Amino acid sequence: MVLGTYKQVVTARSTDKQIQKIAQDGGIASALLCFALDEKIIDGAVVAGPSEVMWKPEPTVALTSDEILAAAGTKYTFSPNVWMLKQAVRQYGLEKVGTVAIPCQTMGIRKMQSYPFGVRFLADKIALLVGIFCMENFPYESLRTFISEKAGVDFDLVEKMDIGKGKFWIHTQDQVLTIPLKETHGYEQNGCKVCLDYVSELSDIATGSVGSPDGWSSVFVRTDGGDTIFKQALEAGAIEAKAINEGKFGLEMLTKLSTQKKEKAMKVIDERKAMGLPVPFKASSEKEGDPLANV
Ligand SMILES: Cc1cc2nc3c(=O)[nH]c(=O)nc-3n(C[C@H](O)[C@H](O)[C@H](O)COP(=O)(O)OP(=O)(O)OC[C@H]3O[C@@H](n4cnc5c(N)ncnc54)[C@H](O)[C@@H]3O)c2cc1C
Ligand code: SF4
Numbered sequence: 001m002v003l004g005t006y007k008q009v010v011t012a013r014s015t016d017k018q019i020q021k022i023a024q025d026g027g028i029a030s031a032l033l034c035f036a037l038d039e040k041i042i043d044g045a046v047v048a049g050p051s052e053v054m055w056k057p058e059p060t061v062a063l064t065s066d067e068i069l070a071a072a073g074t075k076y077t078f079s080p081n082v083w084m085l086k087q088a089v090r091q092y093g094l095e096k097v098g099t100v101a102i103p104c105q106t107m108g109i110r111k112m113q114s115y116p117f118g119v120r121f122l123a124d125k126i127a128l129l130v131g132i133f134c135m136e137n138f139p140y141e142s143l144r145t146f147i148s149e150k151a152g153v154d155f156d157l158v159e160k161m162d163i164g165k166g167k168f169w170i171h172t173q174d175q176v177l178t179i180p181l182k183e184t185h186g187y188e189q190n191g192c193k194v195c196l197d198y199v200s201e202l203s204d205i206a207t208g209s210v211g212s213p214d215g216w217s218s219v220f221v222r223t224d225g226g227d228t229i230f231k232q233a234l235e236a237g238a239i240e241a242k243a244i245n246e247g248k249f250g251l252e253m254l255t256k257l258s259t260q261k262k263e264k265a266m267k268v269i270d271e272r273k274a275m276g277l278p279v280p281f282k283a284s285s286e287k288e289g290d291p292l293a294n295v
Contacts, residue, residue, distance in 0.1 A: 004201025026217030048079035103197035131200020133208025
């Protein structure tokens with residue numbers, strides 16, 4: 001179960017040419033939120049919108065498709081979207097909220113729904129949780145530093161960033177630069193070292209680039225609600241899907257990366273436990289003999 005539970009897994013993309021152009025991968029996150037908004041399945045969405053500071057996302061309540069699309073593309077630093085959910089309901093009066101969340105945020109939202117201390121009014125208003133895959137994340141200053149120092153490029157000229165094939169890719173208007181991922185180690189957020197979820201296992205629909213060709217996304221349809229929305233979006237022609245590659249770059253690669261992430265994090269968790277430090281999960285490889293037994 002290293003990829004969580006799911007009803008189906010496919011390779012998919014938005015059919016909208018504008019979304020294809022601005023999206024990080026297949027534009028599944030933007031396409032599903034826009035579709036859900038058009039169909040009134042949600043009445044707004046919390047997304048990682050732009051801010052005045054280059055590449056520093058700001059959690060934003062998007063009430064229109066244009067506002068959803070303004071948030072397209074991956075920003076490799078924190079966007080505390082969960083914090084904005086309360087305001088989406090309290091200040092914006094939303095009854096059916098959509099959101100995009102990396103795995104730790106997905107866990108936070110599900111925990112909040114299961115133990116709604118102080119947020120009971122919010123728990124049943126999450127209508128669509130699109131999870132995105134995440135191997136690691138960077139504090140803003142870390143990101144800025146390693147991009148300008150290791151790639152020797154002016155951070156303000158960066159137009160797109162991506163992680164893939166063992167490298168951190170940086171696109172400017174006229175060049176594409178890469179930094180080997182082993183050189184970005186040390187710059188990541190400390191908390192990511194104990195993170196056991198790669199593919200947003202608790203989301204309604206999870207999506208990411210690994211496992212699919214460029215311009216397409218790998219998609220896990222997980223919950224009944226997610227399944228209904230995904231099918232409706234397919235039928236309406238908002239998205240298109242095909243079988244995921246079963247070979248080296250399909251599920252096999254996702255399984256490998258997810259297993260590696262869990263095993264590495266479990267080691268750190270056990271080390272921290274041995275030192276008497278608090279850890280975020282009860283799971284222990286010592287007890288079970290199997291590092292993934294409780295994951
Ligand atoms: C920190 C980070 C690490 C990632 N690591 C991997 C990985 O290892 N493997 C992999 O396959 N995919 C990874 N992804 C996911 C991938 O980069 C794309 O976000 C995903 O495939 C969705 O692409 P899309 O074309 O469907 O989304 P788009 O249609 O381009 O929309 C992107 C959506 O993501 C949201 N978003 C952007 N940045 C953030 C952020 N920092 N926090 C929360 N939400 C955000 C925006 O609100 C937007 O709605 C990572 C994403 C992040 C943010
Ligand atoms: S690795 Fe885990 S803790 Fe770090 S940002 Fe990604 S989901 Fe969150």
